[in-house]
Amino acid sequence: MISLLTAVRAASSSVAVSLVAASLVGLSLVAASPAASQPAASQTAPAGWPSQPVKIIVPFPAGGTTDILARVLADQLAAKWSQSVVVDNRPGASGTIGSEQLAKSAADGYTLMVTATHHVINPSLFKQLRYDTRTDFTPVALVASVPNVLVVHPSVPAKTVRELIELAKREPGKLNFGSAGTGGANHLSGELFAYQTGIKITHVPYKGAAPALNDLLGGHIPMMFDSLPGVVGHIQSGSLRALGVTSPKRAAAAPDIPTLDEAGVPGFDATAWFGLYAPARMPAGVLAKIAADVREALRAPAAEAKLKELGAEPGTLSQPDFAAFVLAEMEKWNGVVTRADIRVSQ
Numbered sequence: 001m002i003s004l005l006t007a008v009r010a011a012s013s014s015v016a017v018s019l020v021a022a023s024l025v026g027l028s029l030v031a032a033s034p035a036a037s038q039p040a041a042s043q044t045a046p047a048g049w050p051s052q053p054v055k056i057i058v059p060f061p062a063g064g065t066t067d068i069l070a071r072v073l074a075d076q077l078a079a080k081w082s083q084s085v086v087v088d089n090r091p092g093a094s095g096t097i098g099s100e101q102l103a104k105s106a107a108d109g110y111t112l113m114v115t116a117t118h119h120v121i122n123p124s125l126f127k128q129l130r131y132d133t134r135t136d137f138t139p140v141a142l143v144a145s146v147p148n149v150l151v152v153h154p155s156v157p158a159k160t161v162r163e164l165i166e167l168a169k170r171e172p173g174k175l176n177f178g179s180a181g182t183g184g185a186n187h188l189s190g191e192l193f194a195y196q197t198g199i200k201i202t203h204v205p206y207k208g209a210a211p212a213l214n215d216l217l218g219g220h221i222p223m224m225f226d227s228l229p230g231v232v233g234h235i236q237s238g239s240l241r242a243l244g245v246t247s248p249k250r251a252a253a254a255p256d257i258p259t260l261d262e263a264g265v266p267g268f269d270a271t272a273w274f275g276l277y278a279p280a281r282m283p284a285g286v287l288a289k290i291a292a293d294v295r296e297a298l299r300a301p302a303a304e305a306k307l308k309e310l311g312a313e314p315g316t317l318s319q320p321d322f323a324a325f326v327l328a329e330m331e332k333w334n335g336v337v338t339r340a341d342i343r344v345s346q
Helices: 005-010 021-025 065-081 093-103 118-125 161-170 185-197 209-217 228-237 284-298 301-310 319-340
Strands: 054-058 085-089 111-116 137-152 176-179 202-205 223-227 241-245 271-279
Touching: 054 065, 054 093, 065 085, 065 111, 065 137, 065 209, 065 228, 065 271, 065 284, 065 301, 093 111, 093 118, 093 137, 093 271, 111 118, 118 319, 137 161, 137 185, 137 228, 137 284, 137 319, 161 241, 176 185, 176 209, 185 202, 185 223, 185 271, 209 223, 209 228, 223 228, 228 241, 228 301, 271 284, 284 301, 284 319
Parallel strands: 054 085, 054 111, 176 202, 176 223
Antiparallel strands: 111 271, 137 223, 137 241, 137 271
16 A cells, blocks of 8 residues: 555645755755765875776666756766766666665776665665665766656546546545655656645656656656656646646746646645765765766756756755765655655565
8 A cells, every 4th residue: 555645744845845945944954865975085086987888777777868868968967077977777667776776886886877766765665675775876966957747648537636636536555656656756756746636646667767758748748847857858748738737836948837836735845855875985085076076067068058958956965964864865755754654575
């Protein structure tokens, strides 16, 4: 059984609703991640690093938001490093297959990973992971934060959020919504939407955002909460109808789409975030170089323009602050998952 009702009743709205802001408030209260603690020596990367191609694992299929953001970052880093930066999609098991590969990789900076909020939620969902999320990774940088958007297939008669709510109330449980997998940001957005509006909708998990989106485009499922970068092109082409964004403010990339708050769900706020990770025990100098180069890459005009086009906000946290942010998110989602009794088969 998967339900957020208990969690939302038990948790304050700032914990159950916001995926980013609540954790930022708590940064000063959280100690740095053990994996982020680096030796004092070797604060400078070896001369000539990187001297070979760098791989960025994406633990989801190609075409989803995580993949899009990873490729934007890879292009910028490749130009900066004068080395190939290859995106390697390793989907499956809510991102845990790719994460396990990173955890077992050499801590030399040549294998990295861009992943989504799933990474900090999975320790609460899966009790037998083949890695320790707290100690087997080094959080490197917050890549971007992105609003989700509620989209429906054009065949759905509802033209507004209120009409969708009315439709769902007439046929409880008959409306399905897809997601990239159980426990992810778009899944929790759908469960939260159902609770706050008093409707019953059925969750259909997929192995990534791309296959869920394909089924939505094909009319096999009627609705989905997805990150704006992954669907903005389909919205603009008319292949999907957007009913509302999940952020407190309208997205710059789609200013005509109302927020869910404006559309009749007061206080709704659910924002996804995406981060860059390395294996544990990274050499301090290499870690510092990657973190600094990523922050510079995200400020490059081409990257800023692309992220703005996609509706994503580039990350600005320092590496230590991002490590603390990751720990805070893990603690928050452990509380939500526990109270909601969200379970997955493993």
